[in-house]
Amino acid sequence: MPTRTVFFVSDGTGITAETFGNSILKQFSIQPRHVRMPFIDTVEKAHQVVEEINRTAESEGRKPIVFTTLVNEEVLSIVKNGCKGLVLDMFMTFVEPLEAEFGMKSNHRVGRFSDIARSQEYNNRIEAINFALAHDDGQSAKNLEEADVILVGVSRSGKTPTSLYLAMQHGVKAANYPLIPEDFERNCLPSALVPHKAKCFGLSIAPERLAEIRNSRRPGSRYASLENCRYEVAAAEALMRREGISWLSSTHRSIEEIATTILRDIRPDRLVY
Amino acid sequence: MPTRTVFFVSDGTGITAETFGNSILKQFSIQPRHVRMPFIDTVEKAHQVVEEINRTAESEGRKPIVFTTLVNEEVLSIVKNGCKGLVLDMFMTFVEPLEAEFGMKSNHRVGRFSDIARSQEYNNRIEAINFALAHDDGQSAKNLEEADVILVGVSRSGKTPTSLYLAMQHGVKAANYPLIPEDFERNCLPSALVPHKAKCFGLSIAPERLAEIRNSRRPGSRYASLENCRYEVAAAEALMRREGISWLSSTHRSIEEIATTILRDIRPDRLVY
Structure with missing residues (x-):
């Protein structure tokens, strides 16, 4: 061509x-x-x-x-x-x-971004990015009340990129918190999440895809085995179902699609466009 | 209205x-x-x-x-x-x-993203996000040879959001590495960066703005004082000048503008659109 x-x-x-x-x-x-x-x-x-x-x-x-x-x-x-x-x-x-x-002329103002670096909207985005980083992977349970949404799900289900995207694109403060085997054994939500259940949103994933992703990071590990992935995904979905947390599967969805679906669900007041 | x-x-x-x-x-x-x-x-x-x-x-x-x-x-x-x-x-x-x-019909294919979650381009973006997170704030000097660009600058000059944006929007692997008072005293680049000097790109910032940002995180600290910010910024710029590292000021620029300028400068081969 x-x-x-x-x-x-x-x-x-x-x-x-x-x-x-x-x-x-x-x-x-x-x-x-x-x-x-x-x-x-x-x-x-x-x-x-x-x-x-x-x-x-x-x-x-x-x-x-x-x-x-x-x-x-x-x-x-x-x-x-x-x-x-x-x-x-x-x-x-x-x-x-x-x-x-x-019935008015446009102002033909060049540079949508020129003065944006000092604007409130811009500061909100930066603050949301910092929030997502500080609250990545359950690192901190501090200030979870400030979160617009808390993403939950098994390790490598797509929580981190989604929370960063929500911050970067929309200025939404998204924490993320992993569901781990200990939670499934105790059979309840991590205690830090209990007071914030209403703003939890789950990500699930097909066990086969999860095993693929985990294997590329820790080849041959028990963590990455299909058997373990099947167990974790089933246990996480059972837990979310029981707790009334809605979730979606990240298997065939891009970060953008996941983020859009979450926003439609949580409808935060403050949204950057 | x-x-x-x-x-x-x-x-x-x-x-x-x-x-x-x-x-x-x-x-x-x-x-x-x-x-x-x-x-x-x-x-x-x-x-x-x-x-x-x-x-x-x-x-x-x-x-x-x-x-x-x-x-x-x-x-x-x-x-x-x-x-x-x-x-x-x-x-x-x-x-x-x-x-x-x-001279051809468009294919009217719905859903630019529908199958994207498994595509190479999409995997590159996710990998770049993981890379940026693993190489945030000089956390790791491992695999720096894989980086497309390494952002350097004083703490809070805008390196982290810029590297995440480069990853998320463009699939570019961006590490970031802080320049700290010890580097200024030794008067040379952190040793991990020396072999990769050619792909370093600097961010600087007006000391007044830096003091403002740092004060919102650590109010009243020496770290946030205008005097210390002036010293660090001047020392970082002197260091970058001597090492031949080009830089730009993040003071009045959005993340998008900074990222665009960096891309124009480094022209990576692999670019996601």
Whole structure:
């Protein structure tokens, strides 16, 4: 297949544009080359972008695809009018109908993130990340009352990445607490969790998948054996069922899907978008 | 200001749509109410969405804004044709010109993430998160040769959230290693870093901001004092300058901006989008 290049041109980081552009490109059976061009915020840089796109167009003999989220009108018009690519303007395409519907002009403010580092929303995210790290794997039962959600489940069921994602993406304070063989023998929740049962959310996993994950870390151990994984998963599910803790299986779900499902369930008041 | 509701309707998690939609809404001086409607993947659910949007339109007396990333044509047409909102279709708007340019139909595959949990790309992300956690704050000098980048800087300069973000968003293996007063006294890099100097990247921070952050964790300590922060930052920058390690200031930058700048600098081969 001949090469096709996709440019992501943004005044800011371009991360949102690239993530979104990618989910659209995945609808096609092509494997384009990606070029990210962040922080394009001057006329001079815009001209450099146009040059690079046009050089690519020439050498590949086909139109590059150009996703832009440029907010500055002058910069945008240089790219739009000067380049020989297919320009998909992810900004004005939606801003125009919104201006009409709201009956107001948009403020064309560059850099969604420029002043964000000091904002309350941003501080909440950082605080939530620190909280997730301090409360990873049942490390601390302190301040569990501050948690928006406490993820429970057997070791390696996906609790850690999910709690970090909830913090990073949504500013949600997620602790996580493992369910271990001692809990199954005693046949009750770890005592630190009892007062917070209402905000516990369980992760389960298919024993076969769990054994695979554990084996890659501790090959051949009893911990990783399919027999032990079967026992732990069954015991954890029985415990959660008895305690009335809802859970989902992480086996075929991405972190994003798990996080979305949890948020729908717990509906925290404070949510960062 | 009268209420205005914004719906995010998606067959999947809707996270990308929501993040992107938000950066567009932030261009307007309005504070809309957000309603996320993930996993809308059946005709039945589509009709429920239409009902809820139309109920909202009625009770608020103004058109709700409806961002959709629906891939299924039947589901999309129910929402598009049935609802009384302003529908902004973030999927077909860009898919159509791409179909024309590529000369092929898109595959309209629902659920960018559905099978992702077992994919190589997904496993790389999880592995990178585990790597970042195991190599947080200089905890381990083991396997540093596997790192794509090693973030260095004084305590609380932003290394941990940045390394987790690089892992989570891009599948980049980022270790982080603190520069501490002992290093400044010895006047050289921690010995574990010496063989990996080429992939070190520094974070610095304004001493005033550092003192603020440290004071919120250890109020009134010498560690948090402005004088000590000034000393540590100046010493760390002198050390990095002498060792030829490039750095940036995290003071006015978001995690996303820091990560984007680092990626532009280190250009790792393996990048998850």
